[in-house]
Amino acid sequence: xxxxxxxxxxxxxxxxxxxxxxxxxxxxxxxxxxxxxxxxxxxxxxxxxxxxxxxxxxxxxxxxxxxxxxxxxxxxxxxxxxxxxxxxxxxxxxxxxxxxxxxxxxxxxxxxxxxxxxxxxxxxxxxxxxxxxxxxxxxxxxxxxxxxxxxxxxxxxxxxxxxxxxxxxxxxxxxxxxxxxxxxxxxxxxxxxxxxxxxxxxxxxxxxxxxxxxxxxxxxxxxxxxxxxxxxxxxxxxxxxxxxxxxxxxxxxxxxxxxxxxxxxxxxxxxxxxxxxxxxxxxxxxxxx
DNA sequence: CAAGGCTCCTGATAGC
DNA sequence: TGCTATCAGGAGCCTT
Numbered sequence: 001x002x003x004x005x006x007x008x009x010x011x012x013x014x015x016x017x018x019x020x021x022x023x024x025x026x027x028x029x030x031x032x033x034x035x036x037x038x039x040x041x042x043x044x045x046x047x048x049x050x051x052x053x054x055x056x057x058x059x060x061x062x063x064x065x066x067x068x069x070x071x072x073x074x075x076x077x078x079x080x081x082x083x084x085x086x087x088x089x090x091x092x093x094x095x096x097x098x099x100x101x102x103x104x105x106x107x108x109x110x111x112x113x114x115x116x117x118x119x120x121x122x123x124x125x126x127x128x129x130x131x132x133x134x135x136x137x138x139x140x141x142x143x144x145x146x147x148x149x150x151x152x153x154x155x156x157x158x159x160x161x162x163x164x165x166x167x168x169x170x171x172x173x174x175x176x177x178x179x180x181x182x183x184x185x186x187x188x189x190x191x192x193x194x195x196x197x198x199x200x201x202x203x204x205x206x207x208x209x210x211x212x213x214x215x216x217x218x219x220x221x222x223x224x225x226x227x228x229x230x231x232x233x234x235x236x237x238x239x240x241x242x243x244x245x246x247x248x249x250x251x252x253x254x255x256x257x258x259x260x261x262x263x264x265x266x267x268x269x270x271x272x273x274x275x276x277x278x279x280x281x282x283x284x285x286x287x288x289x
Numbered sequence: 290c291a292a293g294g295c296t297c298c299t300g301a302t303a304g305c
Numbered sequence: 306t307g308c309t310a311t312c313a314g315g316a317g318c319c320t321t
Contacts, residue, residue: 001313002315003315032297036317061316079315079316080315081298081314081315081316082298082313082314083298083299083313083314098299116298117298117299117300118297118300118313118314119297119298119299120297120298120314120315120316121315164291164292165291165292166291166292166293170292170293173315174292175316182314182315183313183314272293272294272314273295273312273314274312274313274314275312275313275314
């Protein structure tokens with residue numbers, strides 16, 4: 001699933017391949033892909049057609065591309081959900097089975113295609129938050145900065161984490177506290193920090209909170225370095241998962257395999273209608289709530 | 290207001 | 306063979 005590193009690879013791809021190009025034509029092939037557009041698919045297409053795309057921005061798992069020529073402050077905003085891909089494709093390439101939106105450009109070059117099997121992702125054209133110099137679209141104003149953002153405040157995060165009355169993995173997945181972290185990198189960061197996913201945040205010491213943040217930042221930075229190599233010419237990313245398969249995961253998806261620290265088999269636990277992978281020896285269950 | 294749970298969606302896979 | 310159940314899970318929305 002695309003988390004911060006995968007989305008950053010896509011952002012770079014957009015910046016390289018579509019920035020500066022003018023939209024000639026927009027096709028919405030599945031209405032759900034633009035469900036965040038209040039006035040619907042036709043309005044989405046109309047707002048995009050004739051605009052020139054700027055350089056893609058990212059916050060957490062959200063992307064946005066500033067639009068010139070529609071008046072100030074509008075952007076094409078996107079989220080990949082679980083299975084979304086943004087592909088830069090030659091027009092001669094047959095339509096993908098789950099092609100949802102197609103953008104053609106006035107230069108007649110490669111198309112931008114939004115492909116999404118499970119339709120949790122989506123696109124919209126949206127105005128910027130009033131007076132925001134970064135042009136952040138209104139619907140993501142509530143999303144926290146991510147740990148790769150130079151303006152992320154480590155101290156404020158540690159304090160906010162410890163002030164929460166919840167458990168640590170829930171907090172890591174809360175995009176209003178820290179953005180960009182999904183199920184995979186949450187499990188990886190917790191493994192590195194030797195913390196159990198159900199550890200109450202209020203019991204973390206300040207150094208533990210700082211270490212956890214450091215591990216989250218490190219694992220996503222390492223994944224980005226790997227994902228970046230798999231991205232070259234035709235596609236914004238190669239396969240929509242952009243190389244996260246090649247990252248050496250220590251916990252996620254490794255049920256029954258030995259912990260790389262202590263050899264104890266990694267365990268998978270049902271957790272919030274999904275899974276948590278952890279080492280039962282390195283990441284001890286908290287004694288009480 | 291914070292926290293937690295439900296739901297959207299489709300395909301792969303397991304089990305009977 | 307063909308059906309049903311389960312799992313994958315981000316985030317908006319609703320309830321408590």
